Amino acid sequence: MAPQYKLTYFPVKALGEPIRFLLRYGGIEFEDFRFDRENWPQIKPNMPFGQVPILEIDGKVAHQSVAICRYLAKQVKLVGKDDWEDLEIDAMVDTINDFRQKIANYHYETDEAIKETRKGPLFKEILPFYQERLDAIAKSNNGYLCSGRLTWADMYFVGLLDYLNAMAKVDLTEKFPNLQAVKNNVLAISQIKEWVAVRPESEF
Amino acid sequence: MAPQYKLTYFPVKALGEPIRFLLRYGGIEFEDFRFDRENWPQIKPNMPFGQVPILEIDGKVAHQSVAICRYLAKQVKLVGKDDWEDLEIDAMVDTINDFRQKIANYHYETDEAIKETRKGPLFKEILPFYQERLDAIAKSNNGYLCSGRLTWADMYFVGLLDYLNAMAKVDLTEKFPNLQAVKNNVLAISQIKEWVAVRPESEF
Numbered sequence: 001m002a003p004q005y006k007l008t009y010f011p012v013k014a015l016g017e018p019i020r021f022l023l024r025y026g027g028i029e030f031e032d033f034r035f036d037r038e039n040w041p042q043i044k045p046n047m048p049f050g051q052v053p054i055l056e057i058d059g060k061v062a063h064q065s066v067a068i069c070r071y072l073a074k075q076v077k078l079v080g081k082d083d084w085e086d087l088e089i090d091a092m093v094d095t096i097n098d099f100r101q102k103i104a105n106y107h108y109e110t111d112e113a114i115k116e117t118r119k120g121p122l123f124k125e126i127l128p129f130y131q132e133r134l135d136a137i138a139k140s141n142n143g144y145l146c147s148g149r150l151t152w153a154d155m156y157f158v159g160l161l162d163y164l165n166a167m168a169k170v171d172l173t174e175k176f177p178n179l180q181a182v183k184n185n186v187l188a189i190s191q192i193k194e195w196v197a198v199r200p201e202s203e204f
Numbered sequence: 205m206a207p208q209y210k211l212t213y214f215p216v217k218a219l220g221e222p223i224r225f226l227l228r229y230g231g232i233e234f235e236d237f238r239f240d241r242e243n244w245p246q247i248k249p250n251m252p253f254g255q256v257p258i259l260e261i262d263g264k265v266a267h268q269s270v271a272i273c274r275y276l277a278k279q280v281k282l283v284g285k286d287d288w289e290d291l292e293i294d295a296m297v298d299t300i301n302d303f304r305q306k307i308a309n310y311h312y313e314t315d316e317a318i319k320e321t322r323k324g325p326l327f328k329e330i331l332p333f334y335q336e337r338l339d340a341i342a343k344s345n346n347g348y349l350c351s352g353r354l355t356w357a358d359m360y361f362v363g364l365l366d367y368l369n370a371m372a373k374v375d376l377t378e379k380f381p382n383l384q385a386v387k388n389n390v391l392a393i394s395q396i397k398e399w400v401a402v403r404p405e406s407e408f
Contacts, residue, residue, distance in 0.1 A: 049299055049337060060288070067294035074287050083278050084264070090271035095253055101305075114318070133253060 005030035009053040010037060012202045015065040016053045018159030021186070022069055022152060024195040026076030030055075034200065066093055066156075073152035080147060089146045092137075092153040099130045100164060107167035127168065135176040143181030150185065158186035166204030209234035213257040214241065216406045219269040220257045222363030225390070226273055226356060228399040230280030238404065270297055270360075277356035284351060293350045296341075296357040303334045304368060311371035331372065339380040347385030354389065362390035370408030 009016035213220035215238035
């Protein structure tokens with residue numbers, strides 16, 4: 001019997017969406033359990049290190065979204081062809097997370113005065129720094145982020161993109177045609193196109 | 205001919221030390237290039253995404269310390285026995301980095317008033333939350349963090365520990381005997397013991 005998969009997360013895309021992309025890409029059936037935010041205080045204490053998403057596979061609990069994505073990428077054959085390519089993919093995914101963290105440091109700051117001081121550096125320096133370099137990499141890889149072909153780094157980036165855009169309140173790929181190509185390449189995959197058409201609506 | 209390895213980093217342990225541990229563990233010769241802090245402004249623009257450590261292997265540049273560690277762990281056989289064990293190791297390493305990030309958010313805050321507001325939550329809630337859970341995991345794995353035996357997650361944790369302790373200004377394992385066991389198990393490995401005896405002195 002095929003393993004039973006259950007994803008547990010907030011009713012949003014965010015860190016859950018790259019996992020959903022990979023499951024869908026591989027044609028893996030899964031329960032997409034989205035809990036109401038009001039139930040989080042009851043759920044949190046039962047999560048490993050108090051965090052979601054988690055993915056249960058035949059009842060065994062996996063946590064940490066990037067680790068889950070890497071595991072699924074092996075199952076659905078979106079990894080590198082050798083250890084060096086896997087290293088490049090891993091470095092790209094961790095770089096995307098650095099990028100995410102820098103946007104999150106701004107977005108989630110609750111003190112408006114502090115938030116305002118972070119705005120200039122983020123939008124004038126940090127975002128362009130990452131966008132230019134990522135775009136150049138996507139150009140040299142023909143519209144993918146690594147290895148000149150589709151890998152789980154592309155699925156991770158595009159799966160996360162709505163969340164990144166929502167936090168930054170801009171379209172981060174707008175002026176970067178090669179990052180747009182990455183986005184278009186992933187969204188053109190038939191399994192992903194189907195998923196995007198049927199997935200529940202959510203703000204980010 | 206064996207590949208040529210060159211590590212480039214600040215003259216500290218910090219994010220470079222887990223890489224050095226893994227290289228030493230595997231008996232891999234490497235150039236341990238430690239640049240002076242005053243030269244960082246000249247070096248930074250040439251680093252991928254402006255960050256170190258990098259590891260050059262026959263001139264090819266690898267970046268992102270965790271990705272480098274995972275690559276080296278494959279070479280020196282400190283990975284899991286299957287994809288599920290690798291997932292558990294990856295999740296542990298990312299959890300250690302969450303822990304590091306939370307300490308760093310306090311340590312690197314330059315506004316003393318903000319730093320003071322973070323102190324209580326960090327030391328009364330966040331650190332014990334992680335320490336207790338990590339200690340329980342180390343207990344159930346007989347003094348290791350994953351799989352009941354030495355993996356690169358242990359090398360990563362112990363390699364990083366002086367840096368974590370320096371940022372927190374406490375011995376994070378002091379009251380946690382199972383985390384001490386992880387530390388002792390790694391530091392008892394002959395290659396690591398030799399390295400610790402000869403490595404350059406640094407504050408963290």
